[in-house]
Structures are given as structure tokens and as C-alpha cells.
Amino acid sequence: MTAPALHPNAARMAQVIAEFNSGRAEAVGEVFAEDVVWHAAGDNPYSGDRVGKASAAHWFLQMRELCEFVVEPVDLMGDDRYVVFLLHLQGTRPDGRTLDQKQMNAWRFEDGLCVEGWFLPDSTADWDAFSR
Amino acid sequence: MEASGTFKAREYLATYARGDQDALKEFFAEDVVWHVGGAHQLSGDYRGREALFDYFSRVRDLTGGSLRLEEDAVLTGREHTAMLTRVTGDLGGRHLDVLMAQTFRTGPDGRWTEYFAMPDDQAAVDAFWGAA
Numbered sequence: 001m002t003a004p005a006l007h008p009n010a011a012r013m014a015q016v017i018a019e020f021n022s023g024r025a026e027a028v029g030e031v032f033a034e035d036v037v038w039h040a041a042g043d044n045p046y047s048g049d050r051v052g053k054a055s056a057a058h059w060f061l062q063m064r065e066l067c068e069f070v071v072e073p074v075d076l077m078g079d080d081r082y083v084v085f086l087l088h089l090q091g092t093r094p095d096g097r098t099l100d101q102k103q104m105n106a107w108r109f110e111d112g113l114c115v116e117g118w119f120l121p122d123s124t125a126d127w128d129a130f131s132r
Numbered sequence: 133m134e135a136s137g138t139f140k141a142r143e144y145l146a147t148y149a150r151g152d153q154d155a156l157k158e159f160f161a162e163d164v165v166w167h168v169g170g171a172h173q174l175s176g177d178y179r180g181r182e183a184l185f186d187y188f189s190r191v192r193d194l195t196g197g198s199l200r201l202e203e204d205a206v207l208t209g210r211e212h213t214a215m216l217t218r219v220t221g222d223l224g225g226r227h228l229d230v231l232m233a234q235t236f237r238t239g240p241d242g243r244w245t246e247y248f249a250m251p252d253d254q255a256a257v258d259a260f261w262g263a264a
Contacts (some may be wrong), residue, residue: 041252075235077209084214086235100179104250105234106216120233120250123169 008077009109013085021034021071025064029057033113040119044131056117066131067091074102083107083114099130137208137238139214145203153188156235159180161243172261190220194261198222204231212237213244219251221260 006014012031019027032038039055040047046063050056063069072088086104092098102122107114121127140159147155166178166187178187191199199221207214212235219232231252239245251257 026179039252041250041254043255045243048249075209075212075214077207077212077214079205079207082205082207083233084205084209084216084233086209086214102175102248104214104215104235104248106233118233118252120252122167122248124254125171 006076007080007083009077009080009107010083012112013078013083014041014076017057017071017073017076017085020060025061027056029053029058029113031058031107033110033115034119036113036115038117038119041121042124042128042131044128046131047128059119067093078109081109083088083109095129097130099125099126103127111117135208136242137213138206140242141206141208141213141236142203144216145201145206145217148201149199151192153185153220157185159244160184161239161241161245164243164245164247165248167246170251170258170261171264172258173264174261175264192247195223197219199228201232223260223262226260228256230256 005080016027016031032053034053036053036056038050038059040050040059046059050059069089069091073084074088076083076086087103089103090100104120106118106120108116134257151155160181161199162181164184166184168175170176174187174190179186200217202218203215204218205216215234217232217234219228219230221228232249234249235246237246
């Protein structure tokens, strides 16, 4: 199957993801609209809605502080309205708890900025057990 | 022009809505693996097309055919197609209404080989289907 060219929104997210993974976590905030709403699935201290650019960007900084994740991009796809990032995430917390699962991030765009996003783990129970 | 993966996904949604089981089978590889997350009576991995269609049959029986997938977006990546869908249905007086991000991995012959679904509210999905 021929790989389609990345949509500009997906290409932008590819760059943001690469910068985040290389340690510049604030890169994520630069793609958020001022009134973005970030929905994080699960029942743990990081789940729920983060409303506004600063709050949503802070969520990503918290992820950085949780542990040193190994992020393996699986696929990235986008159009004028959405970007979906499918990834394989692995991590070990200082107390020895481990995570090894697929996740999806979905980003809804308007005028080139993300106005709404969803953090969706393959197993919410595993994510809750890891992140509590 | 619409990417082939996007076109196929929209054909799939239309075929699913029609309930044409024979036509639906053509979308999947013989050895497809269908992952159903969560902690409910249908959770688990369904391996092979026969097991998958037994699962589809159970879904239809349990919901009286009320489960509906309404497309919000269909995106095609390097080897996956993602659908963002609003999933609604009724079962024993319970109503389901969640956002479901679904990904289909495409094999060399164009048929789907692996599936993951990640809802924005796994607890609601678990409550809808009931205990394992």
C-alpha cells in the first residue's frame, strides 16, 4: 500500500511529537489554541478534562515527570479536522510499576491549531494502575 | 482524491449499517485479530474471521441490532486506517453514547489484519456491556 503524504496538520504534529520526545515538552503547548480542551481517559490523577492552553500543556509536562517513557510511533494520520497518533508506550516508574500498551492521541484542529484532544489508552485499567 | 483506506473505511461503515455479513467478511483477513478492551463480558481478543463474526453476532444479539457507528472522521496513515466514531446503542435499559477511536491495520492484500478500539469513557462501555 502506498503511504499517503502527511497532511500539513499531521506533519506539524509529527514535528511536535519529535520535539516532545527529545525533551522539549513545551512544544506541545505551541500547537494548542487558547481555549483548547484536552480529555484524558481513565480514573487517575491525570484523567479528566484540561481546559485552556496552559492547563492542557501542563498535562504533558506531568507526563514527562511521571517517568521516562519510551514512545514508539506506530502511525500518524490527519486531515483538515483531525490528527490521530497511534503509538506504543512503555515506561517504568521509580517504584517498579511498568506500562506496555498501545495508545491513541486524537487532535481536532481549527485554523491550524488544536482546539480539542483526546488521550486514549488501549487498556484504561492498565493505565490507571500505572499512573495512580 | 479520497485515499483508498478512507474509501474502504466508509464502505465498511455503510456495509455495517446495512448488516450485510457476507460483504463485511471481505474487509477482513482470515487471521484477523480483533482486540476488545475493558472489563466486560465481551472483552478479550478474537482471533480469526470466524471468531470475529461470532463476536459481531453476540453484539447484535445483545443489543437487538441497536448498536450504531456514526462517523466523525476517517483518516488513513502508512499502514492503518483510523475512524473516530460516535457509538450508540441500547442493552437491557442501558444506553451507550461514547466517542470511540478505532484503528485497523491493513495487510498486504488490503484486508484488515488487526483492530484496536479506544473509547473516551471505558467505564461507560464496561457498564453498558455488563460484567465479564
